[in-house]
Amino acid sequence: MRLQRVGFLALAAVSFCSALGAQQIQINKENKTIAITTSGDAEALADTAVVKVGFHIFGKDQDGTYSDASKASNAIMAALQSAGVAKSAIQSDDQSLSPLDINSEADKERFAQGSRFEFAQSWKVTIPADAAADILHVAITAGANESGGIDWQLKKDDALEAEAAKKALEHARQIAAQMAEGLGVKLGTLVYASNQTPQRNLFVGSTNETVSVTARRKNLAPLAISPERITKSATVYAVFAIE
Numbered sequence: 001m002r003l004q005r006v007g008f009l010a011l012a013a014v015s016f017c018s019a020l021g022a023q024q025i026q027i028n029k030e031n032k033t034i035a036i037t038t039s040g041d042a043e044a045l046a047d048t049a050v051v052k053v054g055f056h057i058f059g060k061d062q063d064g065t066y067s068d069a070s071k072a073s074n075a076i077m078a079a080l081q082s083a084g085v086a087k088s089a090i091q092s093d094d095q096s097l098s099p100l101d102i103n104s105e106a107d108k109e110r111f112a113q114g115s116r117f118e119f120a121q122s123w124k125v126t127i128p129a130d131a132a133a134d135i136l137h138v139a140i141t142a143g144a145n146e147s148g149g150i151d152w153q154l155k156k157d158d159a160l161e162a163e164a165a166k167k168a169l170e171h172a173r174q175i176a177a178q179m180a181e182g183l184g185v186k187l188g189t190l191v192y193a194s195n196q197t198p199q200r201n202l203f204v205g206s207t208n209e210t211v212s213v214t215a216r217r218k219n220l221a222p223l224a225i226s227p228e229r230i231t232k233s234a235t236v237y238a239v240f241a242i243e
Helices: 062-082 105-112 129-141 158-182
Strands: 012-018 023-030 033-045 048-061 090-099 117-128 152-153 187-196 205-206 231-242
Touching: 033 158, 048 062, 048 090, 048 129, 062 090, 062 117, 062 129, 117 129, 129 152, 158 187, 158 231
Parallel strands: none
Antiparallel strands: 012 023, 023 033, 033 231, 048 117, 048 152, 090 117, 152 205, 187 231
């Protein structure tokens, strides 16, 4: 059986929009097939969090600023590891020591207060989703005064993509059955299917807010943070025989 290309050799074509989105349908009486393109979605609660942890400090001279930064950096790292975060789960993201810009509007007040240098450092900490609030709390109370962004992930997002493709194929079969009934023919077996899963993003969901603190208040409870629901989509092109 030779499949005809969409939009060229099909003897009849029908397009319509349903409540679940747009579908394309081709009915080929010569080859006795119905070809359908449709999509499906699947969602699940994130099980992994990549938490941004970092700090930003200012100093009067380069050596003093770097010294304070070194103490802050190691204190934060020690706090994270003491809280049970594996060293392999902590990835350095950025670190910089630079002079303030006297011409910058934002730095003029710091110049007036005697600051001449700034240091910033950040990490990405990968942990179970339900530990995000506690680990963020540990980091902030250890001095991470520029923290809070969270990227939510799934350890096995392939399974979610497969579920989305399965739903799309089931949807295609339902539509094909309705079309066959309308044509007065019987829907046969699936003879061809292709899955066009959308391109993956490195991070599928995110909380981008940064929590900035100026004091270490260790008597505070962790923030109320809930994992996001992650959605995967798949588009399926399916060809069914008709009898």
